[in-house]
Amino acid sequence: xxxxxxxxxxxxxxxxxxxxxxxxxxxxxxxxxxxxxxxxxxxxxxxxxxxxxxxxxxxxxxxxxxxxxxxxxxxxxxxxxxxxxxxxxxxxxxxxxxxxxxxxxxxxxxxxxxxxxxxxxxxxxxxxxxxxxxxxxxxxxxxxxxxxxxxxxxxxxxxxxxxxxxxxxxxxxxxxxxxxxxxxxxxxxxxxxxxxxxxxxxxxxxxxxxxxxxxxxxxxxxxxxxxxxxxxxxxxxxxxxxxxxxxxxxxxxxxxxxxxxxxxxxxxxxxxxxxxxxxxxxxxxxxxxxxxxxxxxxxxxxxxxxxxxxxxxxxxxxxxxxxxxxxxxxxxxxxxxxxx
Amino acid sequence: xxxxxxxxxxxxxxxxxxxxxxxxxxxxxxxxxxxxxxxxxxxxxxxxxxxxxxxxxxxxxxxxxxxxxxxxxxxxxxxxxxxxxxxxxxxxxxxxxxxxxxxxxxxxxxxxxxxxxxxxxxxxxxxxxxxxxxxxxxxxxxxxxxxxxxxxxxxxxxxxxxxxxxxxxxxxxxxxxxxxxxxxxxxxxxxxxxxxxxxxxxxxxxxxxxxxxxxxxxxxxxxxxxxxxxxxxxxxxxxxxxxxxxxxxxxxxxxxxxxxxxxxxxxxxxxxxxxxxxxxxxxxxxxxxxxxxx
Numbered sequence: 001x002x003x004x005x006x007x008x009x010x011x012x013x014x015x016x017x018x019x020x021x022x023x024x025x026x027x028x029x030x031x032x033x034x035x036x037x038x039x040x041x042x043x044x045x046x047x048x049x050x051x052x053x054x055x056x057x058x059x060x061x062x063x064x065x066x067x068x069x070x071x072x073x074x075x076x077x078x079x080x081x082x083x084x085x086x087x088x089x090x091x092x093x094x095x096x097x098x099x100x101x102x103x104x105x106x107x108x109x110x111x112x113x114x115x116x117x118x119x120x121x122x123x124x125x126x127x128x129x130x131x132x133x134x135x136x137x138x139x140x141x142x143x144x145x146x147x148x149x150x151x152x153x154x155x156x157x158x159x160x161x162x163x164x165x166x167x168x169x170x171x172x173x174x175x176x177x178x179x180x181x182x183x184x185x186x187x188x189x190x191x192x193x194x195x196x197x198x199x200x201x202x203x204x205x206x207x208x209x210x211x212x213x214x215x216x217x218x219x220x221x222x223x224x225x226x227x228x229x230x231x232x233x234x235x236x237x238x239x240x241x242x243x244x245x246x247x248x249x250x251x252x253x254x255x256x257x258x259x260x261x262x263x264x265x266x267x268x269x270x271x272x273x274x275x276x277x278x279x280x281x282x283x284x285x286x287x288x289x290x291x292x293x294x295x296x297x298x299x300x301x302x303x304x305x306x307x308x309x310x311x312x313x314x315x316x317x318x319x320x321x322x323x324x325x326x327x328x329x330x331x332x333x334x335x336x337x338x339x340x
Numbered sequence: 341x342x343x344x345x346x347x348x349x350x351x352x353x354x355x356x357x358x359x360x361x362x363x364x365x366x367x368x369x370x371x372x373x374x375x376x377x378x379x380x381x382x383x384x385x386x387x388x389x390x391x392x393x394x395x396x397x398x399x400x401x402x403x404x405x406x407x408x409x410x411x412x413x414x415x416x417x418x419x420x421x422x423x424x425x426x427x428x429x430x431x432x433x434x435x436x437x438x439x440x441x442x443x444x445x446x447x448x449x450x451x452x453x454x455x456x457x458x459x460x461x462x463x464x465x466x467x468x469x470x471x472x473x474x475x476x477x478x479x480x481x482x483x484x485x486x487x488x489x490x491x492x493x494x495x496x497x498x499x500x501x502x503x504x505x506x507x508x509x510x511x512x513x514x515x516x517x518x519x520x521x522x523x524x525x526x527x528x529x530x531x532x533x534x535x536x537x538x539x540x541x542x543x544x545x546x547x548x549x550x551x552x553x554x555x556x557x558x559x560x561x562x563x564x565x566x567x568x569x570x571x572x573x574x575x576x577x578x579x580x581x582x583x584x585x586x587x588x589x590x591x592x593x594x595x596x597x598x599x600x601x602x603x604x605x606x607x608x609x610x611x612x613x614x615x616x617x618x619x620x621x622x623x624x625x626x627x628x629x630x631x632x633x634x
Contacts (some may be wrong), residue, residue: 073489175422179480183438184413184441187439
């Protein structure tokens with residue numbers, strides 16, 4: 001029995017080791033992620049983001065003991081209205097203004113705001129209990145309202161990238177693509193059919209989940225459903241095209257998995273799915289701006305939370321469309337019907 | 341008869357391997373052309389170049405007097421050696437899907453009848469047996485009412501009964517005037533189906549012609565076969581060409597009476613003796629020095 005187990009064990013190991021692409025990705029991916037994460041978040045990872053109303057961009061930590069709190073990232077906010085809007089949309093966990101009349105603003109529906117408020121009040125006790133709590137203007141947004149587009153977007157991302165990428169690689173590996181190659185079907189037509197199929201499935205399923213959650217959780221919807229549908233279609237098309245481009249030449253499912261993880265993980269962490277990138281550095285935001293999911297979520301939240309129309313989200317839609325075109329052209333150009 | 345397909349000086353190089361070495365031949369319309377050779381001879385690569393799925397390093401493929409292109413793709417039917425089909429799709433859906441890829445279309449009902457797929461129409465592709473699967477793949481190759489069909493080792497892996505049933509299908513296709521290009525390493529298959537053959541070895545065509553002409557050109561003799569166990573004396577007394585293959589002694593002779601007299605002297609008996617005409621397998625061994633299925 002052991003002999004048989006060993007025979008299979010050895011064969012599988014050889015298969016894995018000799019598939020250089022997969023082997024490389026299994027080594028490169030975790031290392032790249034580790035370095036990337038440590039670079040993005042640093043040793044002193046900030047769990048909370050607090051806006052400080054002031055003109056200068058540099059925060060003076062001697063102004064109040066709260067500003068010396070660990071695991072809190074303090075960002076300068078130019079004016080109170082802007083800060084309040086960010087509090088309302090969970091981009092900031094708390095907003096403080098020191099000076100002659102210290103005060104702070106909090107979103108009563110923010111779990112993180114609740115905890116960071118404790119730290120503020122404790123630090124303020126040391127400073128003489130001068131700070132006052134103020135109500136934010138406008139209607140605060142619940143965290144669930146803010147995070148739902150992120151969760152739906154993330155689900156769409158995985159469905160689009162893995163759903164299309166893996167299928168194409170499997171078709172290539174088992175010779176189905178080679179069979180199609182022998183027909184009048186062209187690469188562009190095959191890609192278009194894959195996109196159309198996955199697009200309809202993704203849009204229908206995401207719409208269904210959105211409407212269900214909206215009904216049961218009373219999700220906030222300020223804008224028009226049509227605008228949201230347009231954003232959804234543009235985002236799905238972009239992510240599916242990205243999946244097709246990634247799988248355009250790959251012949252190993254394991255390598256495809258590595259490549260897809262390489263794009264999905266950073267997108268999941270940096271596109272604003274779970275938390276706002278308000279506290280992130282400029283270069284992190286720059287990287288995030290290269291991901292389609294970032295623009296898709298910005299547009300979806302603008303429609304759902306701020307009631308933005310199509311004109312307002314036109315910049316994000318344009319970026320998504322341009323990215324889709326680039327992915328499609330590249331994908332069709334490098335597409336390979338069968339392994340060489 | 342017009343020339344349906346022509347290979348002109350096809351060459352295919354892979355790193356360190358010359359898979360196809362300056363191969364040229366013509367296929368007349370309406371015939372069954374067999375490309376024979378052992379595994380690794382280069383016949384599948386040659387056929388895939390002609391099918392347009394593998395680019396040649398050099399050389400050209402012509403279809404009815406023009407370089408093979410759009411018209412060829414529309415009019416050629418192809419059955420690969422190994423083709424996966426989509427899971428969770430039925431036989432009928434598979435035929436319909438492939439048919440939709442062509443402007444030129446067959447009557448699906450005719451294909452279903454021709455390939456005996458009637459009872460399988462609603463069956464998932466995953467649940468087909470080897471023979472059923474090959475029949476479906478042949479059906480897929482016929483959905484565009486092809487003028488030319490490539491069949492790449494279509495009966496490999498099938499049991500003898502399924503193989504013979506498949507030969508009947510190919511004969512039906514041929515009877516409708518379709519040109520067939522068949523690759524195989526089954527000599528019996530080639531002799532039964534092919535009007536013309538080309539034998540490949542090490543990337544080259546080593547001989548080409550009708551099976552009958554090739555055998556007539558190379559053999560004026562018959563072959564006597566006798567198990568080696570039946571020999572009781574030295575074979576050197578036999579005056580004709582002697583070959584030993586897998587425990588059987590083959591004697592190629594133009595004088596059976598004389599050979600039988602010689603054999604009587606060196607064997608324990610002739611009860612297990614067979615006398616037969618030379619076949620393509622013999623021709624291949626004579627030409628290349630090794631067995632066709634090696």
